Amino acid sequence: xxxxxxxxSNRVGIHALLLSFGxxxxxxxxxxTTELKAAKQRDWVxxxxxxxxxxxxxxxxxxxxxxxxxxxxxxxxxFGPVERYAVKELNYMGWLNDMTASQxxxxxxxxxxxxxxxxxxxxxxxxxxxxxxxxxxxxxx
Numbered sequence: 115x116x117x118x119x120x121x122x123s124n125r126v127g128i129h130a131l132l133l134s135f136g137x138x139x140x141x142x143x144x145x146x147t148t149e150l151k152a153a154k155q156r157d158w159v160x161x162x163x164x165x166x167x168x169x170x171x172x173x174x175x176x177x178x179x180x181x182x183x184x185x186x187x188x189x190x191x192x193f194g195p196v197e198r199y200a201v202k203e204l205n206y207m208g209w210l211n212d213m214t215a216s217q218x219x220x221x222x223x224x225x226x227x228x229x230x231x232x233x234x235x236x237x238x239x240x241x242x243x244x245x246x247x248x249x250x251x252x253x254x255x
Contacts, residue, residue, distance in 0.1 A: 119220035127169030127224065128153050134228045135181045156180070172197025172215030174224055175204045178231045 122130070128149050144152075146165045153159045158177045179186065179195040184207075190199035196213040204210040209230045210223075 119222050121168040121218035122221050122224055124163040124167050124169050125165035126221075127151075127174065127219070128158075128163070130224065130228070131174070131177050134232060146184045148206065151192070153177075161198075163221070168218040169199070169224075170215060171213045171219045171223075172201055174219055174227060175200035175215070177208065178209070178227055179203060182231045182234045184234075188202060 125146055128145075132144075132149055132152060135189060136233075150159070150163060150165075156177075158180065159173065163173075176195050176197045178184070179190075179200040184195075184203060185191055186195070186199055186203040187206075190196070190203055193199060201210060201215045204227065205212055209227050213219075213223075
C-alpha cells in the first residue's frame, strides 16, 4: 500500500513553530504549558490545545500568515488570519496543496510550508500566482 506520513501532534507542531520563528520559550527544554502560553501570547492560538492531539493545517497556516505578514484577500483582511482564510491564502499561493483547515498536517508538509515562510521572511519570497514578488515579511518593505 501507499505509505502515509504520520500527522504531527500539537506538542510537536507548536514546538517546531516556536523554534522556526525564533520565539522558543525558555530554551529547548520548555514544557507544554510554557510553549502553549508562548503560542497564546503571540496570538497563534486562543484555545487550550491538547498536546497529543494532531495539529491541524489551519493552526499552521494561521501562524505562518501571522509570522510572515501575509495579509491575504479582502475577507482575511476584514476578519484577520482566521484559520480557514489563512489556509485558503496559502493554497492560493501554492504553499499548501489544496488542503483544508481541519485536515491533519504531516511533518513533511509542515517542513515544506515553514520553509517557504522562512524564505519569505529572509526576503527570498517566491513569486505569487500572479508572478509578482510579494513584499517581504517581517522587516520588509
